Amino acid sequence: MLALIGRRLVIAIPTLFLVSLFVFALQRALPGDPFLVIAGEERDPEVIARLRQIYRMDDPIVVQFFAWLGQVIQGDFGRSLRTGEPVLGLIVQKLGVTFQLAVASMIVAVGIGIPAGIIAARRKDTIADYSASAVALFGLSVPHFWLGIMLILLVSVELRWLPASGFESIFSDPRAAIERLIMPAFVLGGGLAASLMRHTRSAMLEVLQSDYVRTARAKGLAEDAVINRHALRNALVPIITLSTILFGELLAGAVLTEQVFTIPGFGKLIVDAVFNRDYGVVQGVVLCTAIGFIIMNLLADVLYILVNPRLRDS
Amino acid sequence: MKRIVLLASAALLGLAALPAQAQSPSTLRIGLQEDPDMLDPHKARTFVGRIVFMGLCDRLVDIDPELKIIPRLATEWSFSADGLTLTMKLRTDAKFHDGETFNAEAAKANIERAMTLPDSLRKSELASVENVSAPDPATLVFKLKRPDATLLAQLTDRAGMMLSPKSLGPDITAKPICSGPYQFVERVQNDRIVLDKFKGHWEADKYQFDRIVYRAIPDTTVRLANLRAGELDMLERLAPTDVKSAQGDKSLKVQSTANLGYQGITINTGHGEAANQPMGKDKRVRQALSLAIDRKVLSQVVFEGLYEPMIQPFNPGNQYLSAAFPVPARDVAKAKALLKEAGVAKVSIDLFVTNNPVDAQLGQVIQAMAQEVGIDVQIRSTEFASQLRDQQQGKFQMSRIGWSGRIDPDGNIHQFVTSKGNQNDGKYSNAEVDKLLDEARTIYDVAERKKRYDAAQKMLQDELPIVYLYNQTVFFALRSNLQGFVINPDGMIRLSGLKRS
Numbered sequence: 001m002l003a004l005i006g007r008r009l010v011i012a013i014p015t016l017f018l019v020s021l022f023v024f025a026l027q028r029a030l031p032g033d034p035f036l037v038i039a040g041e042e043r044d045p046e047v048i049a050r051l052r053q054i055y056r057m058d059d060p061i062v063v064q065f066f067a068w069l070g071q072v073i074q075g076d077f078g079r080s081l082r083t084g085e086p087v088l089g090l091i092v093q094k095l096g097v098t099f100q101l102a103v104a105s106m107i108v109a110v111g112i113g114i115p116a117g118i119i120a121a122r123r124k125d126t127i128a129d130y131s132a133s134a135v136a137l138f139g140l141s142v143p144h145f146w147l148g149i150m151l152i153l154l155v156s157v158e159l160r161w162l163p164a165s166g167f168e169s170i171f172s173d174p175r176a177a178i179e180r181l182i183m184p185a186f187v188l189g190g191g192l193a194a195s196l197m198r199h200t201r202s203a204m205l206e207v208l209q210s211d212y213v214r215t216a217r218a219k220g221l222a223e224d225a226v227i228n229r230h231a232l233r234n235a236l237v238p239i240i241t242l243s244t245i246l247f248g249e250l251l252a253g254a255v256l257t258e259q260v261f262t263i264p265g266f267g268k269l270i271v272d273a274v275f276n277r278d279y280g281v282v283q284g285v286v287l288c289t290a291i292g293f294i295i296m297n298l299l300a301d302v303l304y305i306l307v308n309p310r311l312r313d314s
Numbered sequence: 315m316k317r318i319v320l321l322a323s324a325a326l327l328g329l330a331a332l333p334a335q336a337q338s339p340s341t342l343r344i345g346l347q348e349d350p351d352m353l354d355p356h357k358a359r360t361f362v363g364r365i366v367f368m369g370l371c372d373r374l375v376d377i378d379p380e381l382k383i384i385p386r387l388a389t390e391w392s393f394s395a396d397g398l399t400l401t402m403k404l405r406t407d408a409k410f411h412d413g414e415t416f417n418a419e420a421a422k423a424n425i426e427r428a429m430t431l432p433d434s435l436r437k438s439e440l441a442s443v444e445n446v447s448a449p450d451p452a453t454l455v456f457k458l459k460r461p462d463a464t465l466l467a468q469l470t471d472r473a474g475m476m477l478s479p480k481s482l483g484p485d486i487t488a489k490p491i492c493s494g495p496y497q498f499v500e501r502v503q504n505d506r507i508v509l510d511k512f513k514g515h516w517e518a519d520k521y522q523f524d525r526i527v528y529r530a531i532p533d534t535t536v537r538l539a540n541l542r543a544g545e546l547d548m549l550e551r552l553a554p555t556d557v558k559s560a561q562g563d564k565s566l567k568v569q570s571t572a573n574l575g576y577q578g579i580t581i582n583t584g585h586g587e588a589a590n591q592p593m594g595k596d597k598r599v600r601q602a603l604s605l606a607i608d609r610k611v612l613s614q615v616v617f618e619g620l621y622e623p624m625i626q627p628f629n630p631g632n633q634y635l636s637a638a639f640p641v642p643a644r645d646v647a648k649a650k651a652l653l654k655e656a657g658v659a660k661v662s663i664d665l666f667v668t669n670n671p672v673d674a675q676l677g678q679v680i681q682a683m684a685q686e687v688g689i690d691v692q693i694r695s696t697e698f699a700s701q702l703r704d705q706q707q708g709k710f711q712m713s714r715i716g717w718s719g720r721i722d723p724d725g726n727i728h729q730f731v732t733s734k735g736n737q738n739d740g741k742y743s744n745a746e747v748d749k750l751l752d753e754a755r756t757i758y759d760v761a762e763r764k765k766r767y768d769a770a771q772k773m774l775q776d777e778l779p780i781v782y783l784y785n786q787t788v789f790f791a792l793r794s795n796l797q798g799f800v801i802n803p804d805g806m807i808r809l810s811g812l813k814r815s
Contacts (some may be wrong), residue, residue, distance in 0.1 A: 032699030044438040084487035156543040164543040264505030
């Protein structure tokens with residue numbers, strides 16, 4: 001296991017290098033000049049020229065890339081072109097926000113999706129199964145943006161139950177934090193819950209038809225024990241992989257949800273940065289996302305092995 | 315059992331904490347359309363940034379709703395007879411948020427920083443200034459290279475804002491220390507900027523709220539929903555499509571004013587290859603386009619009829635607006651005749667628009683109207699950064715562009731149509747227009763100045779390097795219990811006198 005982790009970490013280095021190089025080149029290939037935007041409406045050519053000089057934009061791209069890389073290795077991600085704030089600070093701040101949203105959404109997704117999937121599988125072809133599938137289909141097809149706005153109009157504007165938007169840290173004001181997380185977590189987690197429900201259902205159905213479940217039942221084991229100790233454990237293996245992939249999807253899906261609920265998170269940060277051609281921020285965010293995905297993949301593999309002992313030796 | 319007791323007491327504690335967490339009555343929450351950029355007046359460029367600076371930083375002078383320049387940190391001022399010296403008397407009771415005293419030395423340090431900082435965006439605004447001096451703590455003297463009628467207007471905005479000289483370091487953008495009625499508390503990028511009342515301000519009794527929270531909410535529907543839900547007290551730039559519904563809500567009120575800027579189509583008349591087509595070369599084709607557009611219908615279709623049709627670069631009500639150029643009625647026959655005269659029966663032309671729904675719709679309406687006279691408009695839509703770049707490089711035939719506007723008329727016209735103007739992307743060039751507009755900058759007398767603008771406009775209305783379309787009315791929505799909001803065509807939110815009834 002340790003060898004696996006070590007091997008993965010070694011491979012991660014060239015991966016990260018290639019990802020940053022790729023993004024760096026791609027950004028420079030994009031049309032649009034950040035300094036035209038940053039220089040403001042007046043667009044004084046002298047100011048633009050001076051800004052380009054300050055940010056070393058007139059150097060060859062290779063020189064720029066390695067200068068950036070050198071800084072990053074020393075832990076300096078530079079400053080945002082738009083606001084002048086240090087990129088690393090921004091990333092840490094926004095990562096905390098999106099992580100809270102992601103965890104809350106994952107709680108919604110797992111809390112609804114897996115139990116609903118199990119119930120649907122156990123009561124296959126009953127009303128419970130059909131209604132769970134119908135709800136899941138709805139959850140998968142409704143766009144986050146629309147659902148978010150509808151929820152705000154209903155829950156915040158009409159009923160006044162929850163605040164319409166914004167973000168509080170769970171550590172500074174837990175009550176306000178939870179109030180503000182409920183709707184976005186429901187919007188973001190709801191779609192994932194649907195996906196998890198469908199996968200759990202089919203995985204459970206498959207497992208329930210296997211020989212060892214029939215054997216367990218034949219031994220006279222109670223149905224709950226059959227489900228929880230034998231079937232569920234095996235059905236969970238693919239679900240865990242799926243969940244980690246979904247977590248990645250969740251970060252991507254967070255962009256729209258953050259926009260609707262004006263949550264100052266990672267998704268909003270990158271969208272704004274791309275639109276403003278805020279090179280340093282885009283670069284930093286992409287690098288952190290790549291690191292995140294590498295860690296998530298690694299985590300998936302580790303969990304996989306933990307749940308399924310047969311894989312331990314390979 | 316123990317756990318239940320624990321949970322129950324935790325819940326009770328949570329409830330007990332409730333009143334404390336409810337919004338304190340003296341917090342004013344303002345919804346902004348975007349997140350501001352740098353909070354350093356010398357480096358800032360965004361419109362929303364200026365709104366935040368209104369609370370944070372005092373300026374030397376200000377404007378009133380009629381665009382008249384009024385005292386702020388400078389109590390009186392005068393130009394010398396040759397127009398080359400501006401002398402200002404300054405307040406002696408103003409302080410910075412760090413406790414330092416504001417005086418002429420401090421003002422001098424700020425103006426000099428704005429003029430010399432490598433990445434200052436204020437250089438062109440202060441380009442006419444030779445040097446500043448502080449003969450005594452209450453006197454500030456600007457020596458000018460040439461008479462500059464626009465200078466006072468610049469000093470009402472960021473070029474005239476004062477930062478504490480002791481605080482001028484690299485961190486000033488993250489934690490600005492000014493002399494305004496409110497001081498900086500915190501900023502969470504893309505989310506909020508919090509200011510607290512500065513008790514040492516010379517006019518502190520005019521500011522009722524103890525705390526101001528600016529929140530950036532880009533989606534207009536969501537911004538309005540927040541206002542309705544009571545999460546905001548007011549918001550800026552209500553979308554025209556939301557005006558009716560906001561007016562119908564008893565808990566809200568809507569206030570509006572004409573915006574200082576203009577909205578129009580810039581035509582490439584002389585910038586590279588792309589200008590080499592009938593629209594760029596022949597003014598009659600441009601006149602045909604202008605006549606093809608029914609500006610009233612355009613406003614009705616896209617903006618619920620709430621934006622005023624315009625063909626001049628100045629806002630409705632502006633003293634430099636000329637009565638000689640009323641908005642023309644649509645005239646298809648005349649437009650067709652003009653095309654015929656120009657020897658082109660059919661014109662095919664590209665129109666750049668920004669890829670947002672409003673601009674797309676605007677482009678389509680223009681396309682449909684132009685079609686009828688024989689101008690075939692193809693819409694090219696990209697995001698703003700690309701549009702700006704292509705436009706600046708002359709890679710465009712026509713571009714739909716707006717300008718947020720300046721207090722002084724010069725800021726709305728000079729740089730767009732003079733041969734060397736920074737924003738003259740279509741490279742329109744007319745020596746007579748250059749001369750008139752250059753002169754207008756140096757004349758302090760309004761009537762004399764207006765003559766120059768009228769004369770320049772006469773030529774521009776004929777040659778049409780820019781086809782003006784409409785003025786963008788600015789709408790604010792407020793909760794009905796918020797009193798004392800004085801609306802101003804610069805679209806800023808002045809916090810003085812605002813109170814909750």
